[in-house]
Amino acid sequence: MSKIARGYREAPENVPDGVTPGHSVADVGTEEVVVFLIGMRIHRWHKVRSWFPAFVGMPRMLAELARNPELGMLAARSYWSGRVLLTVQYWRRVEDLGRFAKDPSRTHAPAWAAFNRHAASTGDVGIWHETYRVPADQVETLYGNMPAFGLGAALGVVERSAGRRNRTHERMGSTRPEYVEVTPTAP
Incomplete structure (x- = not known):
């Protein structure tokens, strides 16, 4: 089981190969x-x-x-x-x-x-x-049903639900979507 934003709950079954379903964020780490x-x-x-x-x-x-x-x-x-x-x-x-x-x-x-x-x-x-x-704590990213792109292609991505939130998210008023449980489908 994994969590996915409610609006994307059927994406795992529908996205093309090579596309990360649901929300993901760049795995920025702690450095600049x-x-x-x-x-x-x-x-x-x-x-x-x-x-x-x-x-x-x-x-x-x-x-x-x-x-x-x-x-x-x-x-x-x-x-x-x-x-x-x-x-x-x-x-x-x-x-x-x-x-x-x-x-x-x-x-x-x-x-x-x-x-x-x-x-x-x-x-x-x-x-x-x-x-x-x-600085890593000033980066805000969001990818919805996207293959590796931009900073996410450079550093890798993690599920948004697992992604770090920082002051940039707060200043932008970024909200967390409502998450639902989904069962991953076999490739």
């Missing part, structure tokens, strides 16, 4: 989480030579980071909307992120230098990043 947003905006589509190296550089960097988990990146996902490309990354420590960014033997530092030499002054493409250090 680093959320790193990085992206580019293509200002002039026809200036492919300016923006294409950055466009193909990010997948190379992400592949390198995925092959080397000791570098500290926990998970990443990329998105595209109009002229803007965005990658959301989760890191163990901001120091790991900084070390990777500056290491000349890794993919980022040479790509960064090449961008500055060839594209930065053209105005054809813009690049940006934002880094957030978030």
